[in-house]
Amino acid sequence: MEQSSYSRARRGSSQRYRGRTPLSERLRGALSGRLIGILAAAFFPLMIIYLETVFHILSVGEFTFSGVLATLLYSVFLGLLLFVPHMFIRSPKVRTIVGTVCITVCCILFGVEHFVGKKFKVLYDIKTI
Numbered sequence: 168m169e170q171s172s173y174s175r176a177r178r179g180s181s182q183r184y185r186g187r188t189p190l191s192e193r194l195r196g197a198l199s200g201r202l203i204g205i206l207a208a209a210f211f212p213l214m215i216i217y218l219e220t221v222f223h224i225l226s227v228g229e230f231t232f233s234g235v236l237a238t239l240l241y242s243v244f245l246g247l248l249l250f251v252p253h254m255f256i257r258s259p260k261v262r263t264i265v266g267t268v269c270i271t272v273c274c275i276l277f278g279v280e281h282f283v284g285k286k287f288k289v290l291y292d293i294k295t296i
Contacts, residue, residue, distance in 0.1 A: 207250070207253075212242050214246065215241070215249075216246075218274070219238045222280065222281055249273075253266055
């Protein structure tokens with residue numbers, strides 16, 4: 168039985184790598200894993216920045232740059248605080264449930280804060296914590 172040039176080339180390539188995947192595929196897998204990790208780590212801080220921005224626009228009426236640095240620092244801190252426990256969960260199903268609960272709790276807190284601000288004309292301050 169005569170082998171085609173394709174099967175000889177294929178057999179030669181598998182012998183050359185000896186069961187390992189080519190370097191380009193390993194790098195692609197590592198980069199996509201890192202990119203997913205970076206995007207996952209950035210999701211919660213970006214969500215908090217979005218919620219803070221929307222809350223500021225709804226409560227003040229316009230967006231000003233007066234408290235941007237404090238908002239960014241708070242958002243990054245709280246977002247990473249939410250992400251760290253989320254990172255150590257191995258099961259994708261449990262990780263999805265925990266992430267959904269974190270997102271829901273944050274949205275409810277911002278909604279309650281907006282309602283209290285509109286109804287009672289008072290925003291949360293240090294004394295209420």
